Amino acid sequence: MKIIIIENELYLAQSIASKLNDNHFKTEIYSTIKDALNSRGDVYLLSTNLPGQNHAPLIKKFSDKIIILMVSYINNNTVSEPLKLGAKDYIVKPFMIEELLRKIEHYKEFQELRQKSILFKEYTNNLLKDIEHIYDIEQLSPPVVISSNYQRLADKIVFTYAEKVNQILIFVSVYNENWKEQIEGSTDNNILYITDVDTLKKSERDTLFKLLENCNNFIISTTSNIEFPYDTVSIMSDSKLYDQNEILTIDDYVKFIVKSFQYQFPDTELSNKLGISRKSLWEKRKKYGIFKKK
16 A cells, blocks of 8 residues: 655654555655645545645545544644545544554555445346336335245345345355354344245254344245245246256246347347247247237
């Protein structure tokens, strides 16, 4: 990481830089806001005691970075206003380098977690974006079981619900060895989303139900006809995508291929890929109720 130090007291700036260098950080020192605006760093240590200089432009420009204010005293101009503009924290001079390092590490971890959160959200949205449903999310009320013929459809419902009620979703797959500990350590402030219960033996499902006795904020998804001691909603899909580990019937496979690729390939090529005649393709369309728009 590169740390930019904006401080007009050269001796102090050099002292801070030296200690940071000893802790394997790269540093650059600037004595004016104007010069620092052209810098490129990960962390900005900004002195708010720079006579005649306005720190607002720098904070606004680098608000996505870690900006820690170095202040001699605390008031509206040195702390409150800069924090409102986007600075992350402040430290009062004189300070111990260990205190500064703790703050840098804390915000570094926070920034990394935020970036991962954005990445996972974008990935999930992309993964589920083509899955459509008409289920009214307002009707969903945990604790509840979602029974569906398509796991990703249940995922789409649950992720949409969590975003709507602005609650954190805790994903619990019973494939994970620590699924019991996850449930035991949960609180009703977060939504437990429990999947893969179809793979549990009856005795293991009884253990699951026992663990959930003190939980009120959970959603279970299932693709099997299992009886649960909770309210169950059935949400089915007519146009599902199939998982790699799912075995399809010949009819289901042909139906899926025709619906998914009929606009990408002409009928002659599509029927050749399926190993059937064009007449047979027409007959299957009629059988499945699939009509190709012209």
